[in-house]
Amino acid sequence: MPVALETINLIKRFSGIVASNNVSLQIAKGARHALIGPNGAGKTTLINLLTGVLKPTSGRILLDGEDISGLSTHERVRLGIVRTFQINQLFNDLTPLETVGLAVSERRGQGLDWWRIVGSRPDLVSEVVEILERFNLNDVIDKRTAILPYGKQRLLEIAVAIACRPRVLLLDEPAAGVPEDERHEILAAVAALPSDVTVLLIEHDMDIVFSFADRISVLVNGALFVEGSPDEVARDDRVKAVYLGEEVADA
């Protein structure tokens, strides 16, 4: 089983608190891997470590076998590991067209182009429009991101990540904060992700997790607690005990 993303004994300490405790995780190529755990379990910390936003106290991270532990965020993106944010991190004054356009042009290595006008490459515009259509954003391509409805913004968040053509995509609670009537669009978009992209999904919503994931890892207090197929994890009493008292969101 080829491994797309792997962490080896990853530890992160914050003056006394161990946010990530010896995490050794393996994510198979093309997998739909979910990471769940109670609040404060360290899921977002792990994402931050994987993407280079935080430096680990010790341990290594391998992408397709390559050690990326020392690389900065943007270098890792160039190598193909991309994330979305739990709370939208978008460019409020740019339009979806410009936002996705920027991601595509950066990926193509044309980001330093200072003489050509944005939009003068037809094949690039074509790719951008295609991505926007895929994510149902073609009716808002020229609207400022700040005025878009939250669901559309969330879709844009994922669209931008996909525009970077990731090998590994880290989705941090894609449906978080999205109103009921807009959720299905998000879920459909997540389900329609290309099969050659490895996806690590962080989620609280168990319905999404069980319908999407082919493998689940449970993180508790920064450490990997249980790992297995959805069936195995669903039947595991220890997992139920950990979630006792937690309100599991109903879709």
Next chain:
Amino acid sequence: MLTIISDGIAYGMLLFVLASGLSVTLGLMNFINLAHGSFAMAGGYITVILVNRLGVPFFAGLPIAFLASAAIGFLFERTLYAHVYRKPHLDQVLFTIGLVFMSVAATDYVMGSSQVFVQIPHYLQGQFEFAGVGIGRYRLLIIVLCGLLTIALQFILAKTRFGSRLRAAVDDTRVARGLGINVNWVFSLTFAFGSGLAGLGGALGAEILGLDPTFPLKYMIYFLIVVTVGGTSSITGPFFASLLLGIGDVAGKYYVPTLGSFVIYTIMIVVLIWRPQGLFARAASR
């Protein structure tokens, strides 16, 4: 050598008194007040008028300078500054630069552009002989006064209720409000107090630093250095930063006269590269 050190200490402690208000305002309200020097200038000129022209005794002039500057600070804070707190840093910079320009031009108009001196009482002039080394009496006074002020400040912060309210508000304004602390009052009083200290520093420092309408511009960078190097989360940070700067500047000008203030600016740039949040700030800074 000892003279240089004592001069440096005097200079540093003066800088501390001058800049401490700025440090607290920045840490408390996250407000960049480039016009802090104007309050110092106000205190200096008020003392000059009182002592030189009206014959008020020097030691009476000092607390009046403090109170006057504090009053001006309070007034400005309530009427003008309060509107600018929420604005982005650029706006704060523009606003306070505007105030500096206005205060410099206004002082120039009213008091004239030449440098003025405070008439210090004769028993403060000259030097003490101390183990064969001369220490200026006035400088000694400064060291003593500022030292007492520093201790008083530390006491107020650590032991009084106002101090704990202030520290709470600096730490986390929202939570402090939630605890029922009247943060706006804390802001106003602190700003007034800081301006008062600046005024007192201006009065004390007129003799050593030279007082003319360009004072706020000339010394703006020094206050800013104290605040950025010393950080805004304690009193001790700016205290040691001021001493470092005071001794560094005096020693620099003595040993390497061709480079003068160059030394200060270079220290500042080096420190900021190495530790952008200041030498003494806590890890979590705004």
Next chain:
Amino acid sequence: MPPPPIAVRIATDWLHARARWQPLEVLFWLAAFAAIWLLRDRHLILTEIAWLGLFALSLDLILGYAGIISLGHAAFFGVGAYTAALLAKYNIVGEPVLAMLVAGVAAAVLGFATSFLVLRGSDLTRLMVTLGVALVLRELANRYGWLTGGADGLQGVTIKPLLGVFDLDMFGHTGYVYCLTVLFILFVIARRLVNSPFGLSLMSVKGNPLRASAIGISVDARLVAIYTVAAAYAGIAGALLAQTTAFASLEVFSFDRSADLLLVLIIGGAGYLYGGLIGAIIFKFMQDYLSELTPQYWPFWIGLVLVVIVLVGRERISSWTAPIRRLVGHLSWRMMIRRFTLSPDKGH
């Protein structure tokens, strides 16, 4: 599955419209060039407006587009001015246009060298560091008076004819044509730059640096690049000043100059390239007028203007002029956006 051609067409059209020269822009430059013949008696002040506008343009590049607050932009201006003046005085590079380019390069080198200082730290740190650099340079220029003329300024500078042909006369005729041409060329380059993918990446860095790095943009590298370019522009502006006045003095590095520059840019509005130019026009005429009223105390009025602008609120001011700018078409929308969002969206 390729998208329908009509959708691509719409997107392409929108992107092109974003960068198209608007009628008001064309009018602006026609008027500026027409002034060569129509406003001959005002050429001296127009020359000042030209290099001041270029200086403000350079600040707009880092402040309006990259979000870096600088209190020491005069550092690059001063380096440019002294380089040009010294090159002329000692006849190292006799031809002024070439000297101006050399001055730009010198300023760019300094910009590059100091760019790493503004990458990290808070707004206050950046303010301090940029101010510090300018003050250090002023000190250096003061100390090395044998080279720079010290507090009296550099005397005895004679500027040779431009391109060997055009004499810089004392009425400012040649000077205006020279400065305006340089300004226009550099403006066109800057305009291409901000409308390019690189320019778009700068706006993204200013708006949300976290997101920018999350799509593969090296934030530091982009900031260094624009800071260097802005430094070059400022250096050229300084060179133009030195060449048109045949003089350079310490005050090119002064805090006053950096502060005035901020005001110029803020009056016109940052983030749409024309703010610096418009601000320069307003500032110069304001200075002209106020200096006649109160020659010594005119900083007071400048300070008052700054205070009033901030208290009234930059957004409110730009909303008053919105109806006028709506006439400008697409560009006005971007102008309004940028005036609203001078600071990053995180909100201070």
